[in-house]
Amino acid sequence: MSASAGPEVAAQFSARERWLTEERAERLRSTSARITLIVILVALFLGGWEFLKWATDAPRTTLPHFHEVVDYLFSINSQGDVVWLAIGRNLRLTFIEALSGLSVAIVAGFAAGTLMALSRWTGRGIMPFVIGAQTVPIVAIAPALVIWLGTGWETKALIAGFLAFFPIAVTSARGIGDVSQDSLDLMASYGASRTEVFFKLRLPSALPYIFTGLEVAAAFSVIGAIVAELPVGSQEGIGVVILTSQQYFSLQPESLFAAIGGACLLGGAMVGMVRIIQIVVLRGHRAQELS
Amino acid sequence: MTTTDQALETSAEQPRLWGRHAGVVVPPFLVFVAAIGLWELIVEAFDIQRFLLPRPSEIASLFVEDFGRLIQQGRNTLGVAGRGLLLGGGIGIGLAAITFRTRWMAEGIGIYAAVLKAVPVISLAPLTVVWFGIEAGSKIATVSIATAPILFTYTLVGLRSADANAQELMRSYAAGHFRTFWNLHVPYALPFFFSGLKIAVTIAMIVAIISEYFGGSFENLGGYIRNEANNVHTVEVWTAIVMACLLGISQYMIVAGIDRYVLRWHPSKRGG
Amino acid sequence: MTTPDTSREAAASGAQTAIAFQGVRKEFGNGANATLAIESVDLDIAEREFVSLIGPSGCGKSTLLRLAADLIEPSGGSVLVNSKTPRQARLDRDYGFIFQAPTLFDWRTVWKNVALPLEIMKISGMSREKKEEEIERLLSMVGLDGFESHHPYQLSGGMQQRVSLARALVFRPSILLMDEPFGALDEITRDRMNLELHRIWEETNTTILFVTHSIPEAVLLSGRVVVMTARPGRVQEIIPIDLPYPRTTEVEESTRYYELVTQVRESLGTAMAGGL
Ligand SMILES: Nc1ncnc2c1ncn2[C@@H]1O[C@H](COP(=O)(O)OP(=O)(O)O)[C@@H](O)[C@H]1O
Ligand SMILES: [Mg+2]
Numbered sequence: 001m002s003a004s005a006g007p008e009v010a011a012q013f014s015a016r017e018r019w020l021t022e023e024r025a026e027r028l029r030s031t032s033a034r035i036t037l038i039v040i041l042v043a044l045f046l047g048g049w050e051f052l053k054w055a056t057d058a059p060r061t062t063l064p065h066f067h068e069v070v071d072y073l074f075s076i077n078s079q080g081d082v083v084w085l086a087i088g089r090n091l092r093l094t095f096i097e098a099l100s101g102l103s104v105a106i107v108a109g110f111a112a113g114t115l116m117a118l119s120r121w122t123g124r125g126i127m128p129f130v131i132g133a134q135t136v137p138i139v140a141i142a143p144a145l146v147i148w149l150g151t152g153w154e155t156k157a158l159i160a161g162f163l164a165f166f167p168i169a170v171t172s173a174r175g176i177g178d179v180s181q182d183s184l185d186l187m188a189s190y191g192a193s194r195t196e197v198f199f200k201l202r203l204p205s206a207l208p209y210i211f212t213g214l215e216v217a218a219a220f221s222v223i224g225a226i227v228a229e230l231p232v233g234s235q236e237g238i239g240v241v242i243l244t245s246q247q248y249f250s251l252q253p254e255s256l257f258a259a260i261g262g263a264c265l266l267g268g269a270m271v272g273m274v275r276i277i278q279i280v281v282l283r284g285h286r287a288q289e290l291s
Numbered sequence: 292m293t294t295t296d297q298a299l300e301t302s303a304e305q306p307r308l309w310g311r312h313a314g315v316v317v318p319p320f321l322v323f324v325a326a327i328g329l330w331e332l333i334v335e336a337f338d339i340q341r342f343l344l345p346r347p348s349e350i351a352s353l354f355v356e357d358f359g360r361l362i363q364q365g366r367n368t369l370g371v372a373g374r375g376l377l378l379g380g381g382i383g384i385g386l387a388a389i390t391f392r393t394r395w396m397a398e399g400i401g402i403y404a405a406v407l408k409a410v411p412v413i414s415l416a417p418l419t420v421v422w423f424g425i426e427a428g429s430k431i432a433t434v435s436i437a438t439a440p441i442l443f444t445y446t447l448v449g450l451r452s453a454d455a456n457a458q459e460l461m462r463s464y465a466a467g468h469f470r471t472f473w474n475l476h477v478p479y480a481l482p483f484f485f486s487g488l489k490i491a492v493t494i495a496m497i498v499a500i501i502s503e504y505f506g507g508s509f510e511n512l513g514g515y516i517r518n519e520a521n522n523v524h525t526v527e528v529w530t531a532i533v534m535a536c537l538l539g540i541s542q543y544m545i546v547a548g549i550d551r552y553v554l555r556w557h558p559s560k561r562g563g
Numbered sequence: 564m565t566t567p568d569t570s571r572e573a574a575a576s577g578a579q580t581a582i583a584f585q586g587v588r589k590e591f592g593n594g595a596n597a598t599l600a601i602e603s604v605d606l607d608i609a610e611r612e613f614v615s616l617i618g619p620s621g622c623g624k625s626t627l628l629r630l631a632a633d634l635i636e637p638s639g640g641s642v643l644v645n646s647k648t649p650r651q652a653r654l655d656r657d658y659g660f661i662f663q664a665p666t667l668f669d670w671r672t673v674w675k676n677v678a679l680p681l682e683i684m685k686i687s688g689m690s691r692e693k694k695e696e697e698i699e700r701l702l703s704m705v706g707l708d709g710f711e712s713h714h715p716y717q718l719s720g721g722m723q724q725r726v727s728l729a730r731a732l733v734f735r736p737s738i739l740l741m742d743e744p745f746g747a748l749d750e751i752t753r754d755r756m757n758l759e760l761h762r763i764w765e766e767t768n769t770t771i772l773f774v775t776h777s778i779p780e781a782v783l784l785s786g787r788v789v790v791m792t793a794r795p796g797r798v799q800e801i802i803p804i805d806l807p808y809p810r811t812t813e814v815e816e817s818t819r820y821y822e823l824v825t826q827v828r829e830s831l832g833t834a835m836a837g838g839l
Contacts, residue, residue, distance in 0.1 A: 037402070129326075134493050134497070135493055135538070140528050147342075459634050463653060470683055481670075554670075556669050556671075556714045
């Protein structure tokens with residue numbers, strides 16, 4: 001580059017540099033704003049909890065104080081375990097069930113979605129059943145599956161996977177099928193093969209869709225795992241803890257709140273995990289819209 | 292009359308019209324027949340015990356026999372799902388409509404909605420029983436907790452999707468907030484609302500059945516399933532499953548149909 | 564060739580001012596992020612005048628228009644529309660705004676799109692029959708008879724923009740603010756729309772402030788062409804267009820027309836050089 005271009009380039013560069021630091025500052029501002037917002041929201045939640053208790057004068061057996069639930073978490077249960085550790089152990093098992101189910105569902109759902117999108121007749125043939133099967137009450141098939149396959153974690157993973165399959169299949173089908181004719185024509189003009197069209201066009205443009213489905217699937221996998229733990233015969237898992245706490249509710253109401261809190265944390269963790277992966281994978285994509 | 296209407300009425304287009312409908316009806320039908328046949332064959336070939344997996348023919352005949360009771364139980368479940376959806380939808384849509392202009396408020400509620408979507412709602416079922424009783428109240432509450440955040444998110448994004456120029460146009464007419472809301476934001480929100488509703492009706496049904504499974508009356512699909520499953524009456528359980536699926540599909544199709552009709556002006560809805 | 568229309572000249576030079584920009588400045592954002600879009604813009608547009616704004620892209624043409632429309636507020640200086648604040652003018656429905664995109668409501672038919680301002684404004688002293696008559700008249704004026712019950716997606720881009728023109732005219736605003744209204748149309752449609760617009764302007768008492776990036780278009784349509792400099796936008800030069808009315812294809816073939824096009828082009832060249 002010639003010397004005469006120097007100042008201009010320098011000016012551009014400094015402008016760019018300034019822009020970068022400004023953007024970083026902007027991002028920092030918005031991050032700190034977000035954290036403040038979350039702190040406020042948590043405070044509002046706890047305040048709402050205690051206000052509700054105070055306003056309705058609810059007894060401990062309807063709504064304990066928040067600190068009573070926290071105290072309970074650090075107490076020792078009848079088996080001589082520290083409560084939060086015991087809940088953590090059960091959560092770990094449910095987490096494994098949900099995660100295995102979700103993994104299977106991702107593979108199967110993506111494959112089914114791709115098939116539905118790329119083969120019109122398969123798509124038309126299967127789609128109504130995919131929609132219908134979503135409403136199959138898993139509570140109804142869970143007991144049969146438990147009888148069939150035993151009470152091991154694999155059965156529960158299967159049920160979790162069943163529930164997580166549909167959102168992934170539906171969003172994959174939609175994302176992979178929803179490519180503009182212009183883009184397809186462009187690829188055709190380059191003489192791209194079907195494989196290239198898939199990997200260079202369909203898949204990248206489908207990713208934002210698939211991730212919205214994945215988020216739902218992550219939440220569903222936890223629901224599936226918990227429901228699968230409900231039928232008699234299960235010994236472990238957060239679903240069992242919830243069921244037991246429900247039975248002893250009048251004696252120890254805090255235990256149900258603790259168990260539900262644990263389940264909510266698990267759901268949050270699963271969805272949060274997908275969110276983080278999504279942020280990493282979709283860095284270059286535009287913000288995702290819903291419709 | 293639109294050009295498409297005219298096109299459909301000319302007789303030359305008749306074969307294509309039939310062809311289009313055939314394309315939608317025939318493949319699912321074939322898949323259905325094949326799946327049922329395969330199921331029957333598998334039960335036959337592997338001699339699977341009845342309490343594990345009954346034959347489709349058995350389920351069908353009991354379904355027909357029990358149809359009256361099943362439809363009654365289905366009605367009760369639908370009632371719970373519908374009322375829960377109405378309550379949850381009302382809350383979600385109402386909050387979206389109130390807050391969509393105020394960024395920080397919408398954002399704050401949005402975080403709660405995101406958390407609620409991640410929460411395994413059925414884990415809340417025992418708690419709603421404590422608060423709202425073992426009968427319909429607790430189930431309606433659980434369904435609304437599950438559906439409110441979905442409709443909130445979709446409606447919010449929809450209300451915010453209104454074209455910037457169109458908003459300026461309304462401003463140039465000195466249109467008030469209320470008029471702008473009805474004439475501009477609501478129509479823009481509709482496609483999103485329907486997308487959300489299609490998801491929410493399905494979820495309402497699932498959650499209603501699961502929460503019925505947690506206790507209360509037997510006079511609904513979830514309660515019936517709980518009772519029959521405990522007695523290992525697998526065929527009975529399957530008739531309830533079939534009823535649940537049929538109701539789920541019809542519900543979805545009704546919403547999809549309304550969606551198509553209401554949004555027939557929408558560029559994405561024209562043609563096939 | 565017809566002689567210049569003297570009454571029109573008088574209107575342009577004398578009497579009432581429709582839009583007055585005085586020392587107008589507009590800054591977007593604040594602090595280190597601020598962009599100065601326009602600075603010390605002085606411009607008076609008389610009633611019944613047709614003025615074009617032309618300049619390099621990003622020089623603040625839309626900004627000026629939106630200031631007059633009270634869609635944004637100036638950071639300095641003053642804007643008056645019909646001797647009122649832009650806000651009052653907006654509340655009085657003094658102007659119609661036409662965007663580059665047709666901005667039709669997809670869920671309304673052509674007819675109902677044109678009727679929208681009437682519905683919202685509840686114009687008094689105009690009976691229902693009168694309104695319907697007016698919509699019908701406008702639709703046939705923009706050449707859309709028979710398309711009343713079509714939805715926007717059934718129309719071409721040019722037809723859609725004609726609907727938006729009819730919609731802007733239906734409540735008879737005294738001022739039209741047009742932001743590159745035909746910029747997205749093909750040349751043939753654009754020429755037709757330009758002549759139509761010009762005819763409408765001649766037939767009504769409308770003041771038009773017209774943003775364009777086409778030099779021939781600006782010269783053909785306007786009484787004056789305002790050339791703006793690159794960012795921050797200032798008025799570089801105001802070129803009076805002394806072509807005879809009515810402006811027809813005949814005018815487009817005259818030598819004077821070519822001279823004026825060249826003059827605007829050179830002025831624009833200076834404006835762009837100054838900005839770099
Ligand atoms: N809402 C806004 N926020 C920030 N900057 C803006 C905004 N609107 C316009 N600008 C900036 O102001 C300048 C003038 O814009 P505009 O009036 O749209 O230009 P023109 O219409 O002449 O192309 C541009 O540099 C643009 O980036
Ligand atoms: Mg512009």
